[in-house]
Amino acid sequence: MTARTSFPKQDIEILLLENIHATAHEVFRGEGFHVTAAPAAMPEAELAAALRDVHLLGIRSKTRITERSLAEARRLLAIGAFCIGTNQIDLGAANRKGVPVFNAPFSNTRSVAEMVLAEVIVLARKLFDRSSAVHAGRWRKAADGSYEVRGKTLGIVGYGHIGSQVGVLAEALGMRVLTHDIRSTLAIGSSRPCATLHELLGLADFVTLHVPETPQTTNLIGALELAAMRPGSYLINASRGHVVDIEALAAALRSGHLGGAAIDVFPVEPEGNSDAFLSPLRGLDNVVLTPHVGGSTMEAQAAIGREVAVALTKFVNTGATTGAVNFPQIEAPPIAGTHRVLNVHRNVPGVLRDVNRIVSDLNANIHAQMLATDATIGYLVMDLDQDVSDEVKRRVAALETNIRTRILY
Numbered sequence: 285m286t287a288r289t290s291f292p293k294q295d296i297e298i299l300l301l302e303n304i305h306a307t308a309h310e311v312f313r314g315e316g317f318h319v320t321a322a323p324a325a326m327p328e329a330e331l332a333a334a335l336r337d338v339h340l341l342g343i344r345s346k347t348r349i350t351e352r353s354l355a356e357a358r359r360l361l362a363i364g365a366f367c368i369g370t371n372q373i374d375l376g377a378a379n380r381k382g383v384p385v386f387n388a389p390f391s392n393t394r395s396v397a398e399m400v401l402a403e404v405i406v407l408a409r410k411l412f413d414r415s416s417a418v419h420a421g422r423w424r425k426a427a428d429g430s431y432e433v434r435g436k437t438l439g440i441v442g443y444g445h446i447g448s449q450v451g452v453l454a455e456a457l458g459m460r461v462l463t464h465d466i467r468s469t470l471a472i473g474s475s476r477p478c479a480t481l482h483e484l485l486g487l488a489d490f491v492t493l494h495v496p497e498t499p500q501t502t503n504l505i506g507a508l509e510l511a512a513m514r515p516g517s518y519l520i521n522a523s524r525g526h527v528v529d530i531e532a533l534a535a536a537l538r539s540g541h542l543g544g545a546a547i548d549v550f551p552v553e554p555e556g557n558s559d560a561f562l563s564p565l566r567g568l569d570n571v572v573l574t575p576h577v578g579g580s581t582m583e584a585q586a587a588i589g590r591e592v593a594v595a596l597t598k599f600v601n602t603g604a605t606t607g608a609v610n611f612p613q614i615e616a617p618p619i620a621g622t623h624r625v626l627n628v629h630r631n632v633p634g635v636l637r638d639v640n641r642i643v644s645d646l647n648a649n650i651h652a653q654m655l656a657t658d659a660t661i662g663y664l665v666m667d668l669d670q671d672v673s674d675e676v677k678r679r680v681a682a683l684e685t686n687i688r689t690r691i692l693y
């Protein structure tokens with residue numbers, strides 16, 4: 285006899301747009317979910333119609349999800365953004381509908397770290413300029429201006445996921461590692477934290493930036509900071525374009541104060557691959573310019589497919605919202621022998637009182653209850669006795685504050 289279940293897995297309908305990686309399909313197939321895939325993004329009206337019977341939607345960066353495209357998505361449980369950014373999605377509209385959005389912020393951490401390490405050596409050896417010259421038919425065999433990186437100092441600004449990986453790789457090359465972060469962080473390996481950004485800038489041969497985009501990091505590296513860097517030192521930025529004042533950087537490179545730079549992100553980036561790239565950094569010596577590809581590797585694509593599909597599956601199976609970008613976070617281990625009721629409600633006073641009255645009127649026992657809220661919604665997860673769970677779910681779903689309620693067993 286098969287166990288009773290709240291919802292047969294093969295009835296979970298998943299729509300994956302924009303050629304999402306095979307690793308995601310494998311995760312969903314392994315769960316027994318039903319997947320439909322399409323290669324391209326869908327315009328608003330087509331998406332709205334397609335979402336009517338869909339439980340999970342997976343997109344990448346080209347699908348715009350608007351309030352109107354979600355209007356008829358009555359069954360939609362969650363959205364997976366199989367990429368890093370989520371600004372293509374109206375996160376507020378999804379939140380108000382009780383739909384969490386998951387993305388993959390850390391799947392490409394290692395890809396960025398490896399590229400930065402490569403750039404450290406490329407800059408120290410002027411490899412990019414040497415290669416361009418040979419491509420142009422000029423043979424300039426010389427050692428001047430080329431250095432080993434062993435024994436040199438790497439300053440890492442922003443010692444989070446990527447920064448700390450860069451530090452580990454740099455130490456393996458025999459570099460000394462200095463860090464600066466606004467949080468106090470655990471020093472990995474022999475890295476040493478600097479109390480101030482300027483202390484780090486004055487000591488490092490290479491400065492690499494791994495901070496998020498915040499009001500405080502806008503032009504974090506401007507003319508003053510560039511002047512504080514050691515003569516002949518190098519700057520690497522694969523974080524966000526606005527972190528560096530690009531005009532000031534161009535001036536510091538032209539004057540010869542800096543020995544070179546590797547820049548992957550820019551204050552203004554072309555919309556698409558056919559648009560021109562304009563920058564005062566173009567054509568400068570020992571400057572490596574890359575089109576925001578720090579995280580773009582085949583491994584990262586595969587990891588993104590897996591990471592988002594696992595998060596979506598976990599949400600379907602247990603209600604866990606850890607990592608959702610627009611939703612209160614709850615991750616509760618399931619309790620054997622109980623049924624789980626999951627309720628998203630408008631965050632107004634008295635909801636918990638109403639829910640608990642329902643439970644107590646039914647003389648039911650709550651084995652676990654967790655509530656997390658944001659400014660708009662509350663997310664309540666309750667593990668209950670099996671015999672009353674369906675009735676609790678029915679009555680909670682009928683509350684005037686209810687946005688969405690489901691039951692899991």
Ligand code: NAI
Pocket residue numbers: 368389390392393396441442443444445446447464465466467494495496497498500501504522523524548549576577578579580
């Ligand atoms: P993270 O959140 O793990 O680490 C960021 C660190 O910066 C944190 O430790 C934080 O405390 C620190 N920080 C924040 N403000 C600071 C300040 N004013 N001064 C010093 N430290 C500060 O982020 P993660 O995953 O390491 O990513 C870092 C950056 O890399 C982000 O901006 C992200 O958007 C970018 N990125 C770029 C990619 C590319 O393709 N080039 C790909 C992936 C991420």
